[in-house]
Amino acid sequence: MAKYDFLVVGSSTIDLFARTGHTERIDIAGHEGKLAEHLVCIAFGSKTDLEGLDLFPGGSAANSAVAMQRLGSETALLSSVGNDYLGSMVLKDLEANKVDSSHVVTDKALRTGVGLNITSPSGEKSVLVYRGANDSLGPQHLTEDLVKGSRHVFVTSLVSDKNFSLFLKLVRLAKHHRRPIIFAPSISMLRRWLPKLLKIHASFAVSIFNYEEGSYYVGKEKIKDILRHLPGNVDVVSKDVDGAYAKEGSNFFHVKALPVRILDACGAGDAFSGAFAHYYYSSNTQSVSDTLAKAVGIAAMKLTQCGPRLSSSAGAAAAFIKRNRSKLGIKGI
Numbered sequence: 001m002a003k004y005d006f007l008v009v010g011s012s013t014i015d016l017f018a019r020t021g022h023t024e025r026i027d028i029a030g031h032e033g034k035l036a037e038h039l040v041c042i043a044f045g046s047k048t049d050l051e052g053l054d055l056f057p058g059g060s061a062a063n064s065a066v067a068m069q070r071l072g073s074e075t076a077l078l079s080s081v082g083n084d085y086l087g088s089m090v091l092k093d094l095e096a097n098k099v100d101s102s103h104v105v106t107d108k109a110l111r112t113g114v115g116l117n118i119t120s121p122s123g124e125k126s127v128l129v130y131r132g133a134n135d136s137l138g139p140q141h142l143t144e145d146l147v148k149g150s151r152h153v154f155v156t157s158l159v160s161d162k163n164f165s166l167f168l169k170l171v172r173l174a175k176h177h178r179r180p181i182i183f184a185p186s187i188s189m190l191r192r193w194l195p196k197l198l199k200i201h202a203s204f205a206v207s208i209f210n211y212e213e214g215s216y217y218v219g220k221e222k223i224k225d226i227l228r229h230l231p232g233n234v235d236v237v238s239k240d241v242d243g244a245y246a247k248e249g250s251n252f253f254h255v256k257a258l259p260v261r262i263l264d265a266c267g268a269g270d271a272f273s274g275a276f277a278h279y280y281y282s283s284n285t286q287s288v289s290d291t292l293a294k295a296v297g298i299a300a301m302k303l304t305q306c307g308p309r310l311s312s313s314a315g316a317a318a319a320f321i322k323r324n325r326s327k328l329g330i331k332g333i
Contacts, residue, residue: 003149004100005073006277007181007294009142009170010061010156011134012079012094012104013113014015014086014268015308019052020120037186052262057093058115058308059134060156060186063267066097066299067274067310068154071317073282076100076150080133086112087133105141107133125265129188132161138162140171147173152205154277156270157176157186164193171203180205180281183232184273187213197231206233206280212240224252232279234288236295238272244296245333248288252333257294258300258324267308272299274310275317293328297321 020089026039065075079097081087083106090112094101113132119125135157147153153174158167166307174181190197190213197217207230214237215221218229227235227247238244243257275298280291301320302310312320321328 002151003074004076004151005155005281006031006065006068006075006152007078007146007150008065008068008075008156009065009078009166010059010158012057012062012077012081012090013115013132013134014060014089015056015058015115015117017052017054017117017119017266018050019298020118021051022050032176035316039266054307056307056309057090058267059090059113060184060270061154062090062094062099063270063308063310064154064156064184064274064277065099066094067271067302068278069097069099070310070313071275071278071279071298072314074100076103076146077138077144078103080105080107080137080141082106082110082112082133083108084111084201086114093309099134103141103146105133105137107136112135124312134163135160139165142166142169144173144175144177147179148177150179152180152182152277152281154182154184154274154283156273157189159186159188159192164196168200173198175203182206182208182273182277184208185213187216190216201231206234206236206277208236208238208276210269211237227252236276237293238269238299244272244292244299246288246292249260253289253292254331254333255289255328258297258327260300260304262303264306265303265307267310268299268302270308271302271310272296275299287290289330293325294321295328297324297328300324 065077069075081090111135113134114130116128181204212265214226223245235247241257243255246253276295279294305311
């Protein structure tokens with residue numbers, strides 16, 4: 001009998017949030033004069049004052065695992081941290097959130113991964129990433145018993161060569177033991193491994209992408225075109241203030257974003273992904289449209305909380321969704 005509802009595989013980090021005061025902004029023009037990107041300019045050789053600095057345990061896999069656990073699923077995390085103070089912080093936080101961390105590898109050669117999030121006064125963000133011990137996670141760390149002991153497998157960003165070898169082994173074992181795979185990659189994973197990912201295109205029960213990731217994966221811009229070509233039996237695309245979209249068979253659904261006072265946007269996508277997986281597989285009916293509405297509600301709830309992790313209990317989450325149910329309207333597209 002399976003011990004876990006979900007085996008979650010991917011990164012765990014410590015996230016630093018540096019809030020800048022006044023910074024110079026440079027806009028770079030792209031093709032035919034269209035705006036290509038915004039850049040924040042911080043001069044080398046000088047000191048720049050910060051308005052604030054916060055530190056939280058994070059990482060896409062760990063964030064999603066915590067969300068699932070808080071919503072009522074039993075989760076185990078397969079990840080890697082360094083043998084350092086930051087690694088101990090990650091492990092203690094997972095323990096506090098009741099996520100099984102016994103499969104988190106402690107790497108003695110590399111430090112715990114760190115994400116340095118630099119935010120401007122207008123809310124724009126750039127992230128500097130040190131993947132550290134996350135890159136050392138490989139196929140030797142995944143056992144067949146761990147896959148067999150999990151009802152579902154939830155895969156987030158895996159970027160390094162060792163990570164991808166683990167990913168291939170995970171897909172093979174999950175298929176062999178008939179464990180549904182929920183695939184929620186990052187843009188970094190897609191940019192690194194897209195040709196190889198396309199070769200195993202039809203191996204996922206559910207795929208969950210944000211709009212940038214989905215557009216990059218399929219090479220299209222329209223939501224319905226993206227959903228038609230994503231690799232899941234059920235496909236989901238989140239799109240910030242537009243809410244989220246899903247496809248099941250020939251049916252397409254849209255739920256608008258819930259208007260809330262945003263305290264911290266970091267981790268909202270991870271909470272959304274974790275919530276979709278939890279609600280979809282904990283429901284007797286597995287209704288995609290209802291699951292999408294609940295996941296959008298959980299993402300909105302996370303936006304009102306500080307830090308990259310969902311901090312609410314299952315009861316508080318259910319109450320929040322019930323209070324806002326009329327605003328989480330489901331529409332066909």
